Structures are given as C-alpha cells and as structure tokens.
Amino acid sequence: MDSPSSPPSSAPLRRRATGRATLNDVALAAGVSAITASRALRGARAVDPVLVEKVQVAALQLGYVPDPAARALASARSSHVAVLIPLLSNALFVELLEAVQRTLAPAGYQTLMGVTHYQAAEEEALLRSYLAHRPAGLLVTGFDRSEAARQMIARSGVPCVHLMETAATPGVYGVGLSQLDAARTITEHLLQRGRRRIAYVAGQLDTRVMQRAEGYRAALRDAGCYNPDLEVLDPSPTSMALGGQLLESLLARRPDVDAVFFCNDDLAQGGLLAALRLQVAVPGRIAVVGFNDLAGSDQMLPPLTTIRTPRAEIGTQAATMLLALMRGEPVLHSTVDLGYQLVVRSSS
C-alpha cells in the first residue's frame, strides 16, 4: 500500500488518519498479505485454517471493522438492500418492513426504506435514486408498476423479490398470498351465514384492493348474488373515518344491505364504530368483515371477523429468498404462496 520509495523529505504523513485499524493493519499483525486477510475474514475461498485463526485474532485485537465504502467501491456491490413500500401509515407494511430488516441485518445488509405513496412517479424516483447506490438487492411491493420502473429494475441486474402477491411469471420472484382467494373465502363465509346482499366497500383502490374485489365478485357470482350496485369504490386513502362515512352513505342508499366486506381493517374498524354510533346492530342487521387482522380488530365491539395475512412471514421469507439470490445460490421456487387465515369473530 505505502510505496516505500516516496521520500517526501519531512512528514511520512498518511494524509487523513481515520484512526481505525485497516485490513492492512490486520494483515501485518497476522503476518499475511492483505488479500489473504480479506479472504480469511470474508470466509471466501479456501484459506489455511491456521491463517484464518491468526487473522481473526488480529482483527479482534485491533478492533477491526471493515469499511463498507471501500468494500463497495472495490467490489461494485454495496451492502444495502432497498425496500419499497406504498405507505408507512399502514401497519401492514410496517410489520413487513420490520420482518425484512430483522432478517437482513444479521446477514450484514442495511435496509434502505422508500415510501411510494402508491404513486408510480414516486416509485420511479426512488428506484432511480436507490439504484444509483448499487444496492445488493431490491424488495418491492406487488407487481403493479410503471413500465419505466420495471425496466430500471430489469436493466440494473439487481436481484429483486416482490412482496405481498403471488404471480407465476417465470424469472420473477415473489412471496405473498392470493388476495383474490382470500377475498373469495371471506365472502363465501358471509354467504354461508345466510347473507345475500353483501356490499364491498373499498378505499385506496390499489391493485391488491382490486384483486380482492375480484374475489368478492367471483364468490357472489357463483352464488348468483352479485350486484354491482353494492360495490362502493372510493379512491381516497383508507382510514377509520372513511370507513364510517362510507358505511353511513351506503346504508342511506341501500338500507337492505345485510353484510359489508370492507377491503381492510382500518375501514372496517371505522365502520364498526359508526354502526355503534348509528345504532345499527352488528351482526344483527348487518355483518361486518375486514381484511388483514390489524391491531385492535379483536378489541372492537363486536370483535371483527377478518382475514389474517402473514405479513411478518412474507417479509422474512422474501428477505431470505433475496439473500439466496444475492449470494448467487439457487432458488427453487420463484413464487411462494404463504396463504391466509379466516378469523371468525362476532361481527359476522
């Protein structure tokens, strides 16, 4: 590293001493070359176990910590994984993110979070910015994105796993569940309880919400009960307040409705509270169900029937799959379907 033949007369001066031990210091202390120290520490390639031991001891004694920037520059791979989620205000994505981070951190990867707000343009901007950092991997939510975003991902060559949905496209990696099947299941549950005029009340209207709408429709068509007039599709962001409003206007317009399937628990919780306020008996007059089983749904009055989605497990498995891809290990199943669970409580 230091060429011994540069006599600048006065100062030996390493220009900016960082104070920290470098790989060279470790190599020197262990009596090996820098590259051997590097290999010993990374566990890459075969190195004489005796030397590995020596290097590890030296590293420990010197308190050596590899410099991520140097490593990234030399290897053209950073230790960052970018994770793009639509929203942070939805507990679902927060749990997903936490599970991802819990899996990636021990493997030495840093999570870079990006929030798209369900906007294609924001997703593109985030992708552009994060891809410039040459992340080692990418985790994105769902399959629905702009063609530009899709191409950026493809061209970057960065391994990418899709969260939350399942798709059979070969070469595309994903971990999730069938939103359609889950919605069909909970709708069938309502049918089995004898409900016939079942409304679907949705906000946000992102892809997954619309996939749920399809499941709802399929179940009702099969039962000969489908009525488009009972679909309430509002593009506003979901919230408890919106759930209450939508329920109230639905009841005013269609007093004969006997069940409401809210596209998520936020909306459903608000709907339940509005029913309480309006003195609409649940499940006496209307049954109410939600989707996701978020915190609080079991505390409602009455407790909410819903679909439990395995978001933590999705995060963990997606991160694990990404880890394999980043290491160049074979991934047997490019799509993993983690299923869902119907949680029947007293609201239906």
Next chain:
Amino acid sequence: MDSPSSPPSSAPLRRRATGRATLNDVALAAGVSAITASRALRGARAVDPVLVEKVQVAALQLGYVPDPAARALASARSSHVAVLIPLLSNALFVELLEAVQRTLAPAGYQTLMGVTHYQAAEEEALLRSYLAHRPAGLLVTGFDRSEAARQMIARSGVPCVHLMETAATPGVYGVGLSQLDAARTITEHLLQRGRRRIAYVAGQLDTRVMQRAEGYRAALRDAGCYNPDLEVLDPSPTSMALGGQLLESLLARRPDVDAVFFCNDDLAQGGLLAALRLQVAVPGRIAVVGFNDLAGSDQMLPPLTTIRTPRAEIGTQAATMLLALMRGEPVLHSTVDLGYQLVVRSSS
C-alpha cells in the same frame, strides 16, 4: 447513460467497466479537470460560472450519477443518517421517521432506520453497527440511554440530535416537547371538569411515560388530590387490549375513580372500548383521556380527549437542525421546544 464512444475490440480494458459515466468522463467532455468537475457539481468553492455550466451540461448528457461509495471513501463521510427509534409498532415513531426522511432525502442523505425495542443493549448494538458505516449524522430518541451508548456517540464525533424531549444540557441538541408540562395540562383539564379521583394508567414505562407521570403527580399535588393508589404502572408493551384490561382491574379495585389518564392513545382507545363493553358511562361515570392524538382517537365512542404532540414537526425540525450541524453551519438554539395542544373531545 450509455457512453456512445466506448472503444471496442482492442480494449484498453478498464478492468471492470461498470458501464456508468464517471466524473472523469464528465470532466473530459467538459474540457476541464476531474477536480474542477467535482467542485462544479458539488457547488463547493468558487468555480467559473462558465465552466460550471459546461460541466453540468456534460453531466446531464452522460447521465452522470456520482458513486456514493467512492465519495464516502475519499471524503471519509457517508451520505447516511442513522435514525434510532424505540418501536415501529407505535404510529408516533413511524410519523416521526417519515418526517425525518422527507426532510433528509431531498438533501441527498439516506436514512438508515434502527429499532431499539426500548432495550439499551439493542441500542448499543445498533450504534456500534451504524457508527462503523461512518454516518454523516445521527438521530436518537430521547436522552435516556446507557453510558456506553452515550460515549459511543460522543467519541464518534458524529453530529447528533435527540428527538421527542427537551433538555437544557449545553452542547446537546434536541427537538421535542415537555412531556411533563403536557401531562400536567391534561390533568389540570380533568381537575377543572370537577374530577378528583383521577387515575394514571400506564404501560411500557419508558422515560417519557414516567415524565408524564410526574406531570400528573404535580398537578394533583397542587390540587391536593394526589393518591398513589390511583397509579397503575404496568411494564408490558402498550396495546388496546392492555388498556382494556388495566381499566377493568382498576375499576374492580377502585370503583370510586372518576377519571382515567392513560399514558397514550393506544391504551386509552382500548379503555374506551372496554368501558363500552362493561357499560361504564364515559364521561358520565368516568372521564377518559389519552396522550398523542393518534389515528382513530377522534373516531372513538365517545371521541377521545387527548394531547396532540407535533411529531411530524419534531421530525422535520430535528432533521433540519441535523442538516445544519452536518454542514458545519451554526445552530443558534440547541434545544427546540415545539409544545403540544390539548384536544378536548367528548370523553372528558
């Protein structure tokens, strides 16, 4: 993006062509030296406006994106800011985080999030790991941490701003509010409404929760109503379910209580639902108040009286302060108190 003039075949072989334009390519195209291009692009030091223009045009044409790793290695400063929060399951911290990121991202900094779970050991581990990445700045929650953590921060020399609380320690930067004053205010509100047997029901018991307890005690002592028997301090993580349980056992033990101050809205929302379930009139028999004004509190039955904390503003201002510190700009006030707001709804 693709350099149009890459000489093929007889390749002078840059060993690992990344394909991306480098600063040198930009400099060449602009007819200046690399260092001038660097300065022109960063806006550092004075550069002839004519040259700046040329460099910018060249950079644009070549689709030049600076390599963060190279920059970090050369300058010994990364573009990362580490943000340590206790929990992701509390909407408060999520909003804080989002505000921080929204402020930092446009300034070119990446946010590295860490979750401590209120554990000193986890915070130390995160600090150790993140500090190895030489972050440009640090954002931590509150002032309460282990001596080891404190020293790591101090020794690192990395600019650090503390979130959520206010403290007058010189040289220590913080943006927040007085948890004690806010708790005192809402307790006084209950006193003004004629309540006398006011309970404080808390979970988690982190520093801020205990500061609120102090505010509660101070207000009650001033009014001559303080009764330690009305304090319910449970170390469990807070949740709606816990709020319900704690209210129920409190009412069983002290049926004479006429108001309950829950340490946060999670607990209070659960308490309100439990009261509904138990047919305890609110505010008829007991008044109920919370803290933070989280989503849903305005939708409860009855809507919850609470303290609105300016967490988004705290995140924004803390990030802004950190930006100044990272740039070496003077920061006039090392502590910023953003206050709070008493939101009176029907539960009190």
Next chain:
DNA sequence: CTGAAAGCGCTTACAG
C-alpha cells in the same frame, strides 16, 4: 492455498 499489482471513483491537501 497464497500474493503482488492494479484499480474501483471519488476528494483532500497542496500549489499556483
């Protein structure tokens, strides 16, 4: 299984 050389793409510090 091990190493000498080169270089990743920037910025620092020093001159002019």
Next chain:
DNA sequence: CTGAAAGCGCTTACAG
C-alpha cells in the same frame, strides 16, 4: 479560480 498528484481501504483478476 484551477489542476497534478496522491490516496481513501478495500477486492478483482491474474499468476504461481
């Protein structure tokens, strides 16, 4: 206001 030189701390690719 501008630039030639050196080097940040690693890893790649090539030999042996």
